Amino acid sequence: MAKKINTVVKSNEKKLRVACIGAGGIAGAHLTEFAKMKDVEIVGLADPIMDSMVKKAEQFKIPLDNCFTDYRKMLATLKPDAVSVCSPNGAHEENTIAALQAGAHVLVEKPMAMNAKQSQKMIDIARKARRKLVIGFQFRYDGRSAFLREAVDNGTFGDILYGRVQALRRRGIPNWGVFGRKDLQGGGPMIDIGVHCLEMCHFVMGSPKPVAAFGNCFTYLGNKPSTTKSAWPNWDWKNYTVEDLAVGMIRFENGAMLNIEASFAAHIEKDVWNFGLMGTKAGGQWDPAMIFTDQNKHMVNMSPTYLPDNGWGGIWPPKMRNFVEHCLYDKPTLSPAEDGLMVQKMLDAIYESSSKGGKEVAIK
Numbered sequence: 179m180a181k182k183i184n185t186v187v188k189s190n191e192k193k194l195r196v197a198c199i200g201a202g203g204i205a206g207a208h209l210t211e212f213a214k215m216k217d218v219e220i221v222g223l224a225d226p227i228m229d230s231m232v233k234k235a236e237q238f239k240i241p242l243d244n245c246f247t248d249y250r251k252m253l254a255t256l257k258p259d260a261v262s263v264c265s266p267n268g269a270h271e272e273n274t275i276a277a278l279q280a281g282a283h284v285l286v287e288k289p290m291a292m293n294a295k296q297s298q299k300m301i302d303i304a305r306k307a308r309r310k311l312v313i314g315f316q317f318r319y320d321g322r323s324a325f326l327r328e329a330v331d332n333g334t335f336g337d338i339l340y341g342r343v344q345a346l347r348r349r350g351i352p353n354w355g356v357f358g359r360k361d362l363q364g365g366g367p368m369i370d371i372g373v374h375c376l377e378m379c380h381f382v383m384g385s386p387k388p389v390a391a392f393g394n395c396f397t398y399l400g401n402k403p404s405t406t407k408s409a410w411p412n413w414d415w416k417n418y419t420v421e422d423l424a425v426g427m428i429r430f431e432n433g434a435m436l437n438i439e440a441s442f443a444a445h446i447e448k449d450v451w452n453f454g455l456m457g458t459k460a461g462g463q464w465d466p467a468m469i470f471t472d473q474n475k476h477m478v479n480m481s482p483t484y485l486p487d488n489g490w491g492g493i494w495p496p497k498m499r500n501f502v503e504h505c506l507y508d509k510p511t512l513s514p515a516e517d518g519l520m521v522q523k524m525l526d527a528i529y530e531s532s533s534k535g536g537k538e539v540a541i542k
């Protein structure tokens with residue numbers, strides 16, 4: 179008789195027990211990636227609105243007993259190893275601090291917080307609690323960002339003199355959530371979408387230290403009922419307290435400058451999501467990824483013939499995998515909290531300058 183083989187393999191693989199605070203749109207992207215990973219167990223959710231959690235709980239097979247309307251109760255009951263903070267910007271600080279103090283590593287969505295003061299406090303508490311704090315900056319995992327950053331690291335650009343950042347929507351005021359509420363979000367397109375293109379350009383530039391900025395913000399469409407047809411009509415114009423368009427100029431310690439434009443609504447031909455660089459030896463752009471330089475007495479354009487991790491579907495897996503490996507195996511993160519703080523300081527300075535009529539403000 180053949181010997182019976184014991185097919186039950188006892189795994190000694192460490193599992194990261196994760197939970198989400200905030201169970202709305204972007205929590206779905208976090209949970210989708212966590213659910214694919216063998217070394218991750220999704221243990222629970224917290225959201226003040228039960229309905230949001232029920233949908234996610236069904237989708238990701240999370241027992242309803244592990245869904246809490248009080249995030250502190252969720253932390254105390256489930257004691258997750260790691261938490262994704264996917265709540266509106268105004269709750270990032272308190273959710274993150276509570277999770278860190280409950281012993282969890284944290285991946286907090288962009289922007290890191292409402293302002294740099296909150297961001298600094300989150301970093302201080304993470305250090306004190308000896309927990310990891312990562313920012314949800316997925317665009318630095320994009321193949322185009324890596325192509326440019328590797329060229330920067332190899333000296334292809336020489337000294338980078340100027341970054342030009344654009345996150346522009348012609349008519350894209352979110353008609354869900356609280357994106358039009360300055361008190362809950364900290365601002366409009368600059369902090370919500372400008373932050374994406376700003377963080378990837380700043381990362382590709384090698385994360386130079388910002389020292390000053392000036393800018394201005396304008397509201398002229400979002401605070402009125404929609405009079406045009408667009409994909410996202412009927413936003414909450416009565417409670418719209420953020421800017422439609424923000425522009426800013428940032429100066430870095432190394433002398434480089436960065437210009438940023440961000441809009442939810444602007445009279446432009448079409449939406450733009452891009453950044454460009456100008457350096458002493460070469461320039462470049464993110465989309466399509468290209469480097470502009472001189473070779474053999476000719477001006478030449480170089481573009482990669484293959485790029486991995488391109489686009490939304492390509493950047494979420496590495497973003498989430500990096501966080502898990504950072505927590506479980508101490509792999510370095512590409513999006514540390516210190517980068518989140520620098521980005522937040524730039525955003526703060528543009529908003530502060532705008533409140534002072536566009537005067538330059540120092541960044542400390």
Ligand SMILES: NC(=O)c1ccc[n+]([C@@H]2O[C@H](COP(=O)([O-])OP(=O)(O)OC[C@H]3O[C@@H](n4cnc5c(N)ncnc54)[C@H](O)[C@@H]3O)[C@@H](O)[C@H]2O)c1
Pocket residue numbers: 199200201202203204205224225226227230249264265266267269273287288289314316354355356370
């Ligand atoms: N990385 C990205 O590409 C990306 C994309 C979209 C949104 N975001 C960020 O994710 C965050 C959430 O955005 P969203 O699009 O998922 O919004 P959403 O409105 O779809 O979901 C937010 C959820 O948080 C819950 N919530 C409200 N107050 C809360 C609190 N105090 N504590 C816990 N939960 C609370 C809401 O009930 C809701 O279910 C924002 O900070 C946003 O900037 C990031």
